[in-house]
Structures are given as structure tokens and as C-alpha cells.
Amino acid sequence: MKIAVAKGDGIGPEIMDAVLSIFNANKVPLEYEFVDMGKWVFDKGFSNGMTPEAQQTIESLGILFKGPMETPKGKGVKSVNVTARKTWNTYANKRVFQTLHGVDTVFSKAGIPIDLTIVRENIEDTYGGIEHMLTHDVALSRRFITRPGSLQVIKYAFEMASKKGAKRITCGHKANIMKITDGLFLEVFYEVAKQYPDLKADDVIVDDLCMKLVSRPHEFDVVVLTNLQGDIVSDLCAGLVGGLGFAPSANIGDHICIFEAVHGTAPDIAGKNIANPTALLLSGISMLRHLGYMENASVIENALLYTLESGVHTGDFGDKGTPSVNTTEFANAIIANLGKTPAHGAKALLPNKPITPTVFHLTENPLIMTKEEMEEKIVGVDMFIESAEQPSIVAEKCLKHTGDLFKLVTISNRGTQVWPKGSVFTNLVNQYRCRFESVEEMALTQTDVLELYKRLMQDFKICSTELLNMWGDKKAYSLAQGQ
Numbered sequence: 001m002k003i004a005v006a007k008g009d010g011i012g013p014e015i016m017d018a019v020l021s022i023f024n025a026n027k028v029p030l031e032y033e034f035v036d037m038g039k040w041v042f043d044k045g046f047s048n049g050m051t052p053e054a055q056q057t058i059e060s061l062g063i064l065f066k067g068p069m070e071t072p073k074g075k076g077v078k079s080v081n082v083t084a085r086k087t088w089n090t091y092a093n094k095r096v097f098q099t100l101h102g103v104d105t106v107f108s109k110a111g112i113p114i115d116l117t118i119v120r121e122n123i124e125d126t127y128g129g130i131e132h133m134l135t136h137d138v139a140l141s142r143r144f145i146t147r148p149g150s151l152q153v154i155k156y157a158f159e160m161a162s163k164k165g166a167k168r169i170t171c172g173h174k175a176n177i178m179k180i181t182d183g184l185f186l187e188v189f190y191e192v193a194k195q196y197p198d199l200k201a202d203d204v205i206v207d208d209l210c211m212k213l214v215s216r217p218h219e220f221d222v223v224v225l226t227n228l229q230g231d232i233v234s235d236l237c238a239g240l241v242g243g244l245g246f247a248p249s250a251n252i253g254d255h256i257c258i259f260e261a262v263h264g265t266a267p268d269i270a271g272k273n274i275a276n277p278t279a280l281l282l283s284g285i286s287m288l289r290h291l292g293y294m295e296n297a298s299v300i301e302n303a304l305l306y307t308l309e310s311g312v313h314t315g316d317f318g319d320k321g322t323p324s325v326n327t328t329e330f331a332n333a334i335i336a337n338l339g340k341t342p343a344h345g346a347k348a349l350l351p352n353k354p355i356t357p358t359v360f361h362l363t364e365n366p367l368i369m370t371k372e373e374m375e376e377k378i379v380g381v382d383m384f385i386e387s388a389e390q391p392s393i394v395a396e397k398c399l400k401h402t403g404d405l406f407k408l409v410t411i412s413n414r415g416t417q418v419w420p421k422g423s424v425f426t427n428l429v430n431q432y433r434c435r436f437e438s439v440e441e442m443a444l445t446q447t448d449v450l451e452l453y454k455r456l457m458q459d460f461k462i463c464s465t466e467l468l469n470m471w472g473d474k475k476a477y478s479l480a481q482g483q
Contacts, residue, residue: 001029001030001031001291001354001357002030002031002032002033002061003030003031003032003033003061003063003064003065003287003291004032004033004034004035004054004057004058004061004063004064004065005020005032005033005034005035005064005065005066006034006035006036006037006038006050006054006064006065006066006067006069007034007038007066007067008037008038008066008067008068008069008265009038009039009040009067009068009069009070009265009267009270010068010070010264010265010266010267010270011067011068011265011266011269011270011275012038012066012067012068012069012265013067014270014271014273014275014277014327015067015261015275015276015277015280015327016065016067016280018277018280018281018327018328018330018331019277019280019281019284019331020032021331021332021335022281022300022303022331022334022335022338023284023296023300025335025338026296026299026300026338027296028288028293028296028300029293029296029354030291030293032065033057033061035050035051035053035054035057035058035064036050036051036053036054037049037050037051037054037066037069037080037084038069038070038080039069039070039071039080039265041054041080042071042080048078048080048083048087049069049071049079049080049083049084050080050084055087058088058256059088059255059256059360060359061357062255062256062257062357062358062359062360063256063257063259063287063291063357064084064256064257064258064259064260065258065259065260065283065284065287066084066258066259066260067260067261067280068260068261068262068263068264068265068266069081069265070264070265070267078129081260082127082129084251084258085122085123085251085258086122086123086127088253088255088256088258089123089253089254089255089256089366090122090123090251090252090253090256090257090258091121091122091123091149091152091153091156091252091253092119092120092121092122092152092153092156092157092251092252092253093119093120093121093122093230093234093249093250093251093252094117094118094119094160094249094250094251094252094286095117095118095120095234095237095238095247095248095249095250095262096115096116096117096248096282096286097114097115097116097117097118097237097238097240097241097246097247098113098114098115098116098241098345099113099114099115099241099345100241100242100246100305100308100345101305101308101309101342101343101344101345102307102308102309102310102311102312102313102318103241103242103246103308103317103318104242104317104318105240105241105242107217107218107240107241112216112217112218113218114217114218114240114241115218115221116217116220116221116222116223116237117160117161117164117166117221117222117223118223118224118225118230118233118234118237119153119156119157119160119222119223119224119225119230120153120224120225120226120227120230120231120233120234121149121150121153121185121224121225121226121227121230122153122227122251123149123227124144124145124146124149124150124226124227125143125144125145125226125227125228126141126143126227126228127227127228128142128143128144130142130144132464134384134386134431134463134464135386135429135430135431135463137429137430137431138429138430138431138463140464143178143181144181145181145182145184145185145226146184147184147188147370148368148369148370149368150184150185150188150189151188151192151370152368153224154171154185154188154189154192154224155192156252157169157222157224158192158193158195158196158199160222161196161199161221161222162196162198162199164222166199166221166222167199167200167221168199168200168201168202168220168221168222169193169196169199169200169201169221169222169223169224170201170202170203170204170209170220170221170222170223170224171185171186171189171201171202171203171204171223171224171225172203172204172205172206172209172223172224172225172229172230172233173185173186173203173204173205173206173225173226173229174205174206174207174229175203175205176205179478180476180477180478181226182226185226186203189201189203189224190203206225206229206233209223209233210232210233210236213233213236213237213240214236214240217237217240234247234262235247235262238262242317243263243316243317244261244262244263244264244279245263245276245278245279245316245317246278246279246282247261247262247263247279247282248261248262248279248280248282248283248285248286249261249262249279249283250283250286250287250290252290254366255360255362257287257290259283259284259286259287259290260280260283261279261280261283262279263279273326273327273328274314274315274324274326274327275314275327276314276315276316276317276327276330277327277330277331278304281300281304281334282301282304284300285297285300285301285304288300290355291354291355292352292353292354292355293352293354294350294351294352294353295349295350295351295352296352297347298347298348298349298350299338299339299349300334300338301347302340302341302342302346302347303334303335303337303338303339303340304334305342305344305345305346305347306337306340306341306342307330307333307334307337308342309342309343309344310333310337312325312330312333313325313330314326314327314330372471373471374471374472374474375471375472376469376470376471377443377444377469377470378438378443378444378445378446378448378449378467378468378469379437379438379441379442379443379444379468379469379470379475380406380409380435380436380437380438380444380467380468381435381436381444381449381452381453381465381466381467381468382433382434382435382436382465382466382468382477383433383434383435383436383452383453383456383460383462383465384431384432384433384434384462384463384464384465384466385431385432385433385434385456385460385461385462385463386430386431386460386461386462386463387430387431387432387460388430390428391411391413391418391419391422391428391432392419394411394419394432394434395408395411395419395420397459397460398411398434398436398456398459400459401452401455401456401458401459402436402452403451403452403455404439405438405439405442405444405448405452406436406437406438406439406452407436407437407438407439408434408435408436409435409436409437410434410435410479410480410483411432411433411434411435412432412433412435412480412481412483413426413428413429413431413432413433414428414429415433415480415481416480416481416482417480417481417482417483418432421482422482431463433480434456435468435480436452437468441470446467449465449467453465
């Protein structure tokens with residue numbers, strides 16, 4: 001089987017060479033096609049950090065094994081790591097965190113074993129990167145949570161949890177504050193949970209989840225979260241088991257999958273042959289299992305665990321009283337231990353059952369959407385306007401333009417209601433949200449909204465608008481704080 005390999009920037013080539021040397025020593029039956037991705041490709045003028053040939057190769061092979069990559073700072077370009085995940089719709093980011101004997105942590109010293117998996121939604125949320133300055137003082141970031149996108153990652157999380165024999169799956173969220181977006185993610189979680197009655201499904205508010213993870217992580221098994229929250233929580237969990245140097249990452253999609261180390265490029269030690277290749281090796285082991293090379297994966301992982309138990313370590317971890325080894329020596333130690341069994345956490349040697357690669361020839365972008373069950377109607381609009389005037393003056397001007405179809409319901413500033421009720425102790429910025437609803441919830445047209453927009457333009461600069469929709473009798477918009 002042939003896979004695409006991108007060595008990455010900084011320490012990337014060193015740790016990739018170390019991992020591939022271990023694969024070769026174990027006679028892993030893979031061929032590697034090296035592709036051009038990373039900062040040096042940005043510097044050649046490719047704005048997405050990869051050459052067209054690299055993109056074509058990865059899309060034809062379906063598997064990318066990549067080292068850490070750097071995004072140039074201050075050049076207005078997007079992260080190549082995020083671009084790759086989003087371009088190829090690798091919707092589920094799976095990170096496994098487990099106690100590694102030989103890697104001392106607070107929990108290992110206390111005899112508390114950790115074995116938990118974080119599944120992070122990988123495409124949506126604030127990682128859409130859609131931002132605007134509404135006024136010179138006010139920036140807006142749009143947060144997208146979709147039902148089909150949530151369904152993809154949550155379905156994957158339940159299926160993976162079921163196959164690994166997990167007992168519990170937890171949804172981390174902030175639906176107590178973000179009732180529409182996180183509320184949708186949580187709603188989909190419990191819809192999918194009905195299909196897996198053998199799994200205990202529960203949810204935890206994400207700040208409470210963080211507190212519990214650092215105090216009793218052994219209570220959790222599989223946790224699924226939205227993109228930004230999952231990013232933060234997965235790095236927190238890396239800290240529980242020794243740091244990002246021990247954090248493998250698999251990005252799973254329907255057509256393409258990416259396996260990578262999640263730590264940085266460490267330019268300060270690049271070229272010194274002292275970097276720790278463990279995270280990339282663990283990601284590679286995950287890739288082997290994904291491809292069906294179960295025996296190769298177990299033999300290599302057992303050799304890694306045996307090596308760690310033996311006290312062999314690079315400079316970033318381990319007993320400071322014993323000499324550290326360099327990247328090449330660490331890889332050679334693992335190679336020497338191939339076939340040996342660790343005292344703790346040994347992996348069963350299952351037979352290889354390589355998957356048959358599916359080559360996808362897509363002619364158009366897949367459209368993912370669910371069936372609209374109830375009738376949709378527009379019942380109002382939020383007008384985001386620029387003004388440095390007091391709320392009562394803004395309201396007075398807005399009321400002139402409501403006409404027969406609209407009523408002014410509330411005005412908020414930074415999400416807090418300031419009209420018709422509010423407090424003079426609420427600090428204001430020069431941007432308000434003015435909510436207009438239809439009289440008696442009658443259905444409106446976009447033309448009705450546009451006419452209101454045109455009337456309001458006489459008094460305000462309108463920065464942005466959002467339609468207020470209803471599906472059936474369910475309002476699809478949130479209230480202001482204090483409304």
C-alpha cells in the first residue's frame with residue numbers, strides 16, 4: 001500500500017526519518033510517496049502551504065502521514081495544518097492519552113492510570129475563520145455548528161467507543177451559554193446515543209470537565225467536543241500524560257485521513273537530532289491500525305513501551321540522573337526491542353488484515369444536509385448598527401422606521417440588553433444589536449427585511465444583519481442577556 005508522507009518543518013524531517021526507520025526495521029509493508037508541504041512551500045508562493053502535485057497525490061492515495069508544520073507569522077496566510085484538515089473534511093480528530101511507564105507524571109506517581117480518548121470536531125466552530133471588524137472598536141467572529149457536521153463526528157465517536165469496548169462516552173459543551181450552537185451539538189449527541197444503548201452517554205459543561213480531568217481523569221473514557229473546546233481540552237489531556245511529545249493525533253474523514261504529531265516544529269532544536277519522536281510514532285501506530293496492519297502496530301508499540309520502561313529517554317523527559325539519548329539513538333533502541341513485551345500495557349498481537357484502499361474519483365463537492373422536518377418562516381431580523389449614542393436615542397430613531405410589519409423588541413450591546421430595560425452601569429461600545437420582530441409573529445419576506453434595512457440606513461450605518469427564523473413553533477435564535 002502506498003501512502004503520502006510530508007516530513008514537515010523544523011524537527012519534522014528528523015522525527016519522520018526516525019519513525020520510518022522503525023517501520024522499515026519491522027518490515028511494515030508500506031510504500032512512501034513524499035510530498036511538498038509546509039512553511040518552505042509557503043515561502044515559494046503557494047498560499048495553502050502545499051504544491052498542486054502534493055494535493056493531487058494525497059487525494060489519490062487517501063492517507064497522509066505528516067510531521068509538524070509551521071505557518072508563517074504576519075503574512076495573512078492560514079495554517080497549513082488546519083487547511084489540510086478542512087479541505088479534505090477530516091471531521092474527527094482522535095487523540096488517545098494513556099499512562100506510559102517511564103514517563104513520570106503526577107498521576108503515574110500517584111498510581112492513577114489514565115486511558116482516555118478525546119474526539120474533537122475538526123471542521124466547524126470558530127475555525128471557520130470568518131471574522132470582520134464591524135466598527136473600528138468591534139470585531140466579530142462567526143461560529144458555525146451544523147447538524148450534519150455534528151452528526152459526522154459524534155457518530156464516529158460512538159462507533160469508535162463501541163469498537164474499543166468503552167463503557168462511557170461524554171459530551172463536553174457550553175450549551176448553558178451558547179444555547180443555539182452548543183445546544184445543537186448536544187442535541188445531536190443524545191440523538192445518536194439512542195442507537196448505542198450499551199454505552200453510558202452523559203454530558204458535562206466544559207469548564208467543569210476541565211476541573212474534573214485534572215482532578216480525576218481516570219473517571220473518563222471517551223469525550224467528544226466541538227472544535228475550539230476540543231482543541232483546548234486535548235492539549236490539557238496531553239499535560240496529564242507528559243506533554244505534547246506523547247500526544248498522537250488521527251484526523252479521520254470519509255475519503256482522506258491524516259495522521260500527525262500535534263506538537264510544534266521546535267525550531268530552537270531543529271537539526272540537532274535531539275527531538276523526541278514518540279508522538280509521531282504513536283500517530284504512525286494509529287495509522288497502521290487504521291490500515292489494518294494490526295500485528296505491525298502492536299509489535300512496534302510494545303517495543304516503544306518496553307523502551308520507555310527500560311528508562312531510555314530523550315532530553316525532554318525521563319530520569320535526569322541518567323544520560324539522555326538523541327533522536328536516532330532513541331529510534332535504534334526501539335528497533336533493538338522489536339519483539340519484546342513490556343511489563344505494563346502490552347498490546348495483543350492480532351493478525352494483519354490490510355484494508356483494500358478505496359480510490360475516490362469525485363466530480364462534485366459532497367453536499368451534507370438533513371431533511372427539514374418543519375415549515376420555516378422568517379419572523380424578524382437583528383440589525384447590527386454602529387452608533388455612539390445612548391440606547392434611548394438609538395431606540396427613538398429605530399421606532400421611526402418599524403412601519404406596519406415590525407416592532408422593536410430589544411436593543412443589546414455586547415450581548416447585554418440595554419433597552420427597553422437595562423442599567424446605566426452597563427458599559428457600551430459603538431455597536432448595537434437592534435432586534436425587530438414581526439407583528440404577531442406573521443411570516444415576513446426577505447423583501448420586507450430589505451425595506452426595513454433601507455429605512456434604517458437613513459439614520460445608521462448597518463454593519464451586519466441576521467434573519468430571525470422559526471421552524472414550526474420553535475424559535476431559532478437566542479435572547480439577549482437580561483431580556
